[in-house]
Amino acid sequence: MSLRLRLDKPWTPLTAEAATRLPGQLGVYQIADAQGAILFIGEAGARSPFGLRSELLREAQNRGPGCQFRVEVNMQYRSRWFELLMVHKHDHGSLPPDNEKNPPPILGRLSPA
Amino acid sequence: MDFEPSEEQQMLIDQVRRYVREEIIPLEAKMDPDASELDPADHKRLVEKTKAMGLFGIDIPKEYGGPDIDIVTRVLLAIEMAQHRAGLYVPCYGTFGGAGLAQIFEANDDQKERYLYPTLRGEKKAFFGLTEPSGGSDPARAIQTKAERKDNGWVLNGAKIFISNADRAQYGIVFARTDASKGRAGITCFIIDSDTPGFHVRRVVHTLRSSHYATELEFKDCWVSDHQVLGEVNKGFAVANDRLTRQRIPYAAGCIGVAIAAHEMAIEWAKMRTTFGEKLANRQAVQWMLVDNEIDIRTAKHFTFEAAEKARRGLPFKIEASIAKLTASEGGGRVVDRSMQIHGGMGMTKDLPLERWYREMRIRRVGEGPSEVQRMVIAREILGSNLR
Numbered sequence: 001m002s003l004r005l006r007l008d009k010p011w012t013p014l015t016a017e018a019a020t021r022l023p024g025q026l027g028v029y030q031i032a033d034a035q036g037a038i039l040f041i042g043e044a045g046a047r048s049p050f051g052l053r054s055e056l057l058r059e060a061q062n063r064g065p066g067c068q069f070r071v072e073v074n075m076q077y078r079s080r081w082f083e084l085l086m087v088h089k090h091d092h093g094s095l096p097p098d099n100e101k102n103p104p105p106i107l108g109r110l111s112p113a
Numbered sequence: 114m115d116f117e118p119s120e121e122q123q124m125l126i127d128q129v130r131r132y133v134r135e136e137i138i139p140l141e142a143k144m145d146p147d148a149s150e151l152d153p154a155d156h157k158r159l160v161e162k163t164k165a166m167g168l169f170g171i172d173i174p175k176e177y178g179g180p181d182i183d184i185v186t187r188v189l190l191a192i193e194m195a196q197h198r199a200g201l202y203v204p205c206y207g208t209f210g211g212a213g214l215a216q217i218f219e220a221n222d223d224q225k226e227r228y229l230y231p232t233l234r235g236e237k238k239a240f241f242g243l244t245e246p247s248g249g250s251d252p253a254r255a256i257q258t259k260a261e262r263k264d265n266g267w268v269l270n271g272a273k274i275f276i277s278n279a280d281r282a283q284y285g286i287v288f289a290r291t292d293a294s295k296g297r298a299g300i301t302c303f304i305i306d307s308d309t310p311g312f313h314v315r316r317v318v319h320t321l322r323s324s325h326y327a328t329e330l331e332f333k334d335c336w337v338s339d340h341q342v343l344g345e346v347n348k349g350f351a352v353a354n355d356r357l358t359r360q361r362i363p364y365a366a367g368c369i370g371v372a373i374a375a376h377e378m379a380i381e382w383a384k385m386r387t388t389f390g391e392k393l394a395n396r397q398a399v400q401w402m403l404v405d406n407e408i409d410i411r412t413a414k415h416f417t418f419e420a421a422e423k424a425r426r427g428l429p430f431k432i433e434a435s436i437a438k439l440t441a442s443e444g445g446g447r448v449v450d451r452s453m454q455i456h457g458g459m460g461m462t463k464d465l466p467l468e469r470w471y472r473e474m475r476i477r478r479v480g481e482g483p484s485e486v487q488r489m490v491i492a493r494e495i496l497g498s499n500l501r
Contacts (some may be wrong), residue, residue, distance in 0.1 A: 076326075079325065083316075111313045
């Protein structure tokens with residue numbers, strides 16, 4: 001009865017227009033390059049003024065064109081963020097490159113069946 | 114029994130209260146409202162402070178280098194340490210240090226060298242693996258994880274669920290059935306290193322406590338030597354049960370601390386907030402909610418101190434620990450709920466700690482033995498141990 005481990009929604013081009021259409025809710029998101037390689041896994045926590053919308057708008061402005069994103073609205077944004085990072089590390093052997101630059105202080109080990 | 118703190122206890126209470134208000138709460142104002150961990154630099158700085166206060170390693174017995182603090186004083190301090198946003202489950206973000214799992218003090222000398230001392234030095238962390246998908250309230254019967262003899266050791270197969278920190282720990286204490294015919298007398302306690310082949314952390318279990326997750330574990334042909342048996346074969350249930358009973362007292366204290374903090378917020382708000390030309394504090398409906406808060410808090414404090422005092426004197430305290438856990442977790446939940454009601458819409462927001470306390474306090478009625486099990490324990494004690 002476990003929930004879905006990985007985000008598997010289709011990617012959307014990361015633009016300011018796309019970000020402004022997002023809900024102002026809390027959750028998690030992934031940023032990928034044009035080929036779909038994940039660059040960053042982020043969380044939209046309760047300090048974000050407009051949740052996912054604020055975070056993705058900031059990402060779009062900082063990264064410029066050529067990236068893609070997908071989001072998941074999730075009130076358990078903290079534990080879901082940790083989960084996505086651990087699953088990525090299990091699948092790829094390392095964190096996404098932009099998370100590697102500033103990793104969370106403690107990250108556990110997960111070996112999904 | 115006199116539950117008024119002594120002069121020395123009051124000094125410690127004041128010291129910890131100041132620490133929470135001056136060091137912890139200001140940091141939380143900048144953190145995510147659901148965060149459970151401090152920035153490592155802040156954590157290190159605050160650990161130095163608690164060491165300077167002489168209170169680091171507060172749960173470590175004196176003979177192992179901990180401060181000599183009795184359980185009643187420990188309860189008084191636990192009530193203070195819980196009075197911040199993350200305080201119910203992560204009092205002061207662990208800056209007072211931890212003693213690790215109580216059972217590991219029962220280890221033999223070799224195991225103490227490998228597990229206890231590194232844990233006390235902060236080099237190793239542990240998890241406690243008791244609950245299984247088949248149930249947690251009745252571990253003696255629900256444990257289905259099997260350990261079978263093989264090659265001078267044991268092979269474990271099975272699963273555990275709702276296990277905190279298993280993905281981050283270096284070892285864990287795991288309970289498994291070693292004799293299927295003996296019920297609670299057929300359970301053995303093992304120390305399992307996290308890198309043992311066949312040990313897997315399969316998934317994160319998301320709960321109301323969004324800041325901190327539990328995990329589900331799988332043991333698949335996980336072989337450990339005889340040196341990993343903690344205590345005696347088939348006597349593991351006593352180890353688990355002793356821990357569950359003792360843990361109920363500080364568990365209750367944490368609930369009381371959060372209830373006090375919520376109640377103080379509600380009083381302050383009621384004195385300040387005006388509706389229809391009158392302060393909330395002047396409304397009888399609000400006054401009665403505050404009175405009920407006060408009664409719930411005083412009731413929980415009374416029973417928790419009674420349990421702690423009996424434990425301090427070396428008297429049996431099983432029934433008292435259950436009553437403390439029951440009154441503090443249920444009463445604490447009611448206090449937080451009423452305090453949210455008094456705050457109105459603001460009480461529902463993540464701007465205030467109330468919503469986090471509300472979610473986390475709900476778990477307390479289930480964790481460490483649900484209310485129904487506590488009532489069952491009390492019923493057995495007052496009606497006779499042969500009652501089933």
